[in-house]
Amino acid sequence: MKIEVHVWDWPLRLFHWLLVLAVVGAYATGKVGGEWTDWHGRFGSLVLGLVIFRLIWGFIGSTHARFINFFPTFSRLLAHLKGDWHGVGHNPVGALAVFALLATLLFLVGTGLFANDDIAFEGPLYYLIDKDFSDKLSGLHIRSVNVLLVLVAVHVAAISFYQHVKKTDLIKPMLTGKKQLPKSLAPSSAQPVGVLRFVFSLLLAVTVVWSVWGGDPLKYLTPLAGVQTAQANGKS
């Protein structure tokens, strides 16, 4: 007897699939270069906003979004390896991958903000440091892409292993938020999403992205609102 349990809240799912879009977009535009390099910066900014959001959501999101509920402690990992782990969110090994992915993305975004390509692109915070340091960070940025590729490959391989070998569908729950679980295991559904908490996380993420661009997004929004831009040449 299986029952349906609500596991992944909608902000988490939205985060996940937007992150897929942003990472694929950033990777592709980074590879192509040329005129697409500006889009690399935009996708990178989306990654930044999403990761910041996820970090906050890891503390104030609903049950299975919270880091404390799936942090891969040694005892949890050991239990999982022995087959004694019976949670419903990220399993401890999966949790390792989650944290590794978040850390890698944070590193990529952090270095990207200060990077330059020695052609025609500079990250929005490039002007804060000297060129030599930016060159170093740019090198690290490109090198760490390999780490990301490995982690993504492991992530996708694990899901396909669950799909085909263990016959457990992990993709659909990430779309619908619901998992079919044996009644004996099933805990109560995740607590509902706190709307205020969501708005708070979103605003904080947007503010960070906004700030690194020095308020540039304002320039695109003000003409829409018919507001006269009084902004002089901010950059010189």
Place this chain on the structure above:
Amino acid sequence: MKNKLAIALALGAVTTTALAGPVEDQIRFRQSAYSFLGWNTAKIKAQAADHPETFNKDQVIAAANAIAAVANSGLNELYGEGTDKGTGWKPTRLKAEYFEKQAEVKEIDATFIKEANELQKVAASGDVAAIKTQFGKVGATCKSCHDLIRVRE
């Protein structure tokens, strides 16, 4: 007779080095060329892409002319034997593989020249959107070369 031969050899050596110069000179010249390119690409990027409201046709034409001039200046002469090691203004970042990847290098060089010449034409038209697009194509050739034969920091 022997003397004449020695003089001829010496002259030959002088003319060869005069073309490209010692390793350090070649590295310094090419680093200067790319640094000069950087000034001009930055100008076009700023005026045609990032801040089109600052577009200045004359400056962009001048920058495109400079880029085309550098592209057509025969930069490959500055990549003589042994120039994968050495210091110009700073240590070179040329990969040793440069010398094995001549077919690809030549292709990139030809594309760079072609796109830079096209940019020069487009710049003269003053069409900001077209300049931006063509500038992107030039930038892509820079990247293809960096990816192929430039040591990452």
